[in-house]
Amino acid sequence: MAATLRKHGNQKRPLEAERLLFKRPYILVITLTITTLNFLITYDLRGIGLNYFFFFIIDLLTTYIIIKFYEYGIRYLNKKLPLEVDLLKRVMYQLTLHTLAVVIFSILLNELLDHIFFEGKRLSLSYDFYTQDTVLAMVFILFFHALYFGLYLFPKKSDTVNTIDLKIKVLHGMAYKLISLNHVICIYISLNTTYVVNNRYERYITEKTLGEFEKITPSHFFRANRQYLITQAILEAYESSENGKIRLTLITGDINDIAKQIYVSRDKAASFRAWLNFI
Secondary structure, eight states: OEEOOOOOOOOOOOTTTGGGGGGGGHHHHHHHHHHHHHHHHHHHHOOOOOHHHHHHHHHHHHHHHHHHHHHHHHHHHHSOOOOOOHHHHHHHIIIIIIIHHHHHHHHHHHHHHHHHHHHTTTTOOOHIIIIIIIIHHHHHHHHHHHHHHHHHOOOOOHHHHHHOEEEEEETTEEEEEEEEGGGGGEEEEEEEEEEEEEEEEEEEEOOOOOOOHHHHHSSEEEOOOSSSEEEEEGGEEEEEEEEEEEEEEEOOOTTTTTEEEEEEOOOHHHHHHHHHHTT
């Protein structure tokens, strides 16, 4: 059964704020910080030698791999159970199953690297490892969860403030024209050309790609598929379709090459519904 959309105000892009956690500069700093703290807590540095430098490098590699595993788990949960769909259920899954998966992965990875580099004599089946390092790893995982949820619940300034004066360059006849991104309701591709449509259904050609626009558009835009970047202003209705897809009905105005109906893939269906919850 089709659902008709109502007009609402702007909303923040789902899960945008906490993505800061996985940007390379931050994840490298976090890796170095966690490894250093773990090193200071679990090692007796009074008899430090050159071999400790080798231990530190191995621990640094281990921590980085574990954090990447943590990240992949988060991205999987974002697809299957976005925070915006059911926050309580998502928190429970993340604190239990996800935490357990990361702890088990951490143990197996440490055991593997211990056998590769130290013939199983450094950590393998060590009482200290399972009573100190593993417990400490769980503490760091819970800290990551707290940081992750904090970045989600307390995002940075709204997109509306950040993009209120943002204008984009489009072709208008033989000249260029600047139009406000806040007046754009759809950006789409037709015959390898990217078009921008404003709220008066005036269409302009742009030199930017859809991917480039996706990076700069505010949160009320949604990348429906490879051809369309839409806002709620151009949506008339939506309904579930075959194979988990969602069929969208668009308000096309007098623009003939905007499809009346487009599809959101099964992989993006949950993100689309979460996006609508914030409109």
